[in-house]
Amino acid sequence: MEFIPWFLPGAYLTPYLCTNCGFWQKHFTVPPTCPVCTDFRHTPPDDGFRFLTPEAVAAEVSTVWTGEDTDIVTFSTEPCVGIGPNGYLIRRPDGNVFFDGTAHYGLEALDLIASLGGIRWLTASHPHAYGALWQLQERFAPTVVIQVKDLPWTNAFQTAWPLDESLTLAPGLTLIHTAGHFAGHSVLHWADKRTLFAGDMLKFHGTAGLSTHKGFNRKIPMSHAEIRRYKEVVQGLEFDTVYTTFETAPCTQADVLRLFDRQLAGPPFFGPVPMED
Ligand SMILES: [Zn+2]
Ligand SMILES: [Zn+2]
Numbered sequence: 536m537e538f539i540p541w542f543l544p545g546a547y548l549t550p551y552l553c554t555n556c557g558f559w560q561k562h563f564t565v566p567p568t569c570p571v572c573t574d575f576r577h578t579p580p581d582d583g584f585r586f587l588t589p590e591a592v593a594a595e596v597s598t599v600w601t602g603e604d605t606d607i608v609t610f611s612t613e614p615c616v617g618i619g620p621n622g623y624l625i626r627r628p629d630g631n632v633f634f635d636g637t638a639h640y641g642l643e644a645l646d647l648i649a650s651l652g653g654i655r656w657l658t659a660s661h662p663h664a665y666g667a668l669w670q671l672q673e674r675f676a677p678t679v680v681i682q683v684k685d686l687p688w689t690n691a692f693q694t695a696w697p698l699d700e701s702l703t704l705a706p707g708l709t710l711i712h713t714a715g716h717f718a719g720h721s722v723l724h725w726a727d728k729r730t731l732f733a734g735d736m737l738k739f740h741g742t743a744g745l746s747t748h749k750g751f752n753r754k755i756p757m758s759h760a761e762i763r764r765y766k767e768v769v770q771g772l773e774f775d776t777v778y779t780t781f782e783t784a785p786c787t788q789a790d791v792l793r794l795f796d797r798q799l800a801g802p803p804f805f806g807p808v809p810m811e812d
Contacts, residue, residue, distance in 0.1 A: 550669055550691055551586040555579065557617020557638040559667060559691040570688070571662060576750030589639075589670075592616070598637065598644035606728065608651070609783070610637045610644060620664040620780045623732060624648060625725065629705050630655025633677065634723050634732045635780055636666025645674050656680060656704045660734020661717040662688035664780040680704075682712050685719030713768050715761040716749060724772050731774040736765055737791065739782045744807035745794050756803035766795040786810070 548561035553569040556577060560566055565586050572579045587595070600610045610622040616638035625632040633654045640648075648654065648671075657677040659665050662685060669692040672679055681689055683697040696702070698721060701711045707726040714720055716735045723732040738746045747765065749755040757765070769791050777786040790810045797808045 550589055550667075552589075552592050552638060552667075553617065554585045554587060555617060556663075557620065557666065558662065559638075559665070559669060561669075561691050576753060576755065578752050592639050593641065596639045596641075598639055598641040600644060600647065603647070607730075607778070608647075609778075610640070612637050612639050618663060618781075620666055621778075622666055623778055624651065624654070625708070625723075626651060627705055627708070632656045632658070632704055632708065632723075633671055635659050635664035635734065636668045636671065638666050640667055640670045640674075645670070648675070653677075658698075658704075658710060658721070658723070660722060660732070660736075660780060661685060661720045663717075663735060665689075665691070668692050680710060682719030682721045684714070685717055711768055711772075713765055715747075715757060715765055722768065724774070726773070729773060729775045730778065731772060731776070731786075732778045735780050737777060737779050737786070737794075738807075739777075739779060739784045739786075740807040744809040745786065745790060746805070746807040747794060747798065748805055754805040756805045757798065758803060759799055762795050762798045766792065766799075769795070 548563055550559050550561050551566050552559050556571045558569055558571040569584060571577055596612045596616055599613050600608055602608045606626050608624040620635055622636040623634045631652050631654050636659060654671055654675040654677040657671055658680040672692050678695050680696040680698050681694040701709055703709050709724050710721055712721045713736055720734055722734055722736060747757055749757050769788055773788060775787055777784060794808045
């Protein structure tokens with residue numbers, strides 16, 4: 536059945552992109568404020584908000600991608616918009632999954648995704664990584680899964696499957712609620728590929744190592760109870776490669792547990808821990 540996007544509630548509203556953070560919201564006029572920028576984790580722009588319509592974004596931004604010939608195609612924008620999250624198309628014979636999202640998908644990018652089989656499941660770790668999720672929903676009509684505690688951030692799109700604690704999207708591919716960075720923060724584990732899509736649970740800092748944070752811009756660390764929950768999740772997962780919302784790097788369960796144990800050994804702290812002792 537062909538998907539008819541104007542059946543969605545709010546389909547007559549205009550999507551607006553906040554250029555400071557990259558968050559989209561639908562409104563009947565230019566939004567008065569951006570909920571992500573005014574959230575405690577972030578900072579509003581010094582010189583006022585700037586909101587762009589989809590047409591204005593398309594005129595200023597191109598979508599680029601890597602890994603077209605592999606199982607994971609990574610999408611981003613040039614120039615970077617807002618905080619610049621990546622989107623990951625996970626290619627599977629039983630239906631593709633799209634996790635996290637970049638701020639804009641040009642027609643070539645959408646046509647590429649269509650040529651690779653479209654999208655069966657569409658989900659994201661947390662609101663910083665929604666990107667233009669609404670564009671993928673309108674084009675491909677996937678099942679949109681969002682953790683129930685993050686539903687207040689989903690003004691720009693429609694959730695079909697509110698996630699509780701975990702959901703197996705396909706054999707060996709599991710979405711798991713971690714909480715922490717956001718109340719609904721979730722990660723995606725691809726067991727066969729020993730790959731963890733970690734969202735903003737983790738951040739790579741090159742040779743300086745690996746960190747975790749409650750609020751990156753404001754340098755707010757995670758609480759001990761939140762770290763204990765992260766640890767509980769990671770202890771059940773095996774992986775060699777981690778895709779965060781922004782970076783990809785070789786990284787194992789032992790590397791991540793070392794970070795969490797350092798966090799739990801003293802006062803909460805913001806900043807990286809070396810991945811090798
Ligand atoms: Zn914003
Ligand atoms: Zn984040």
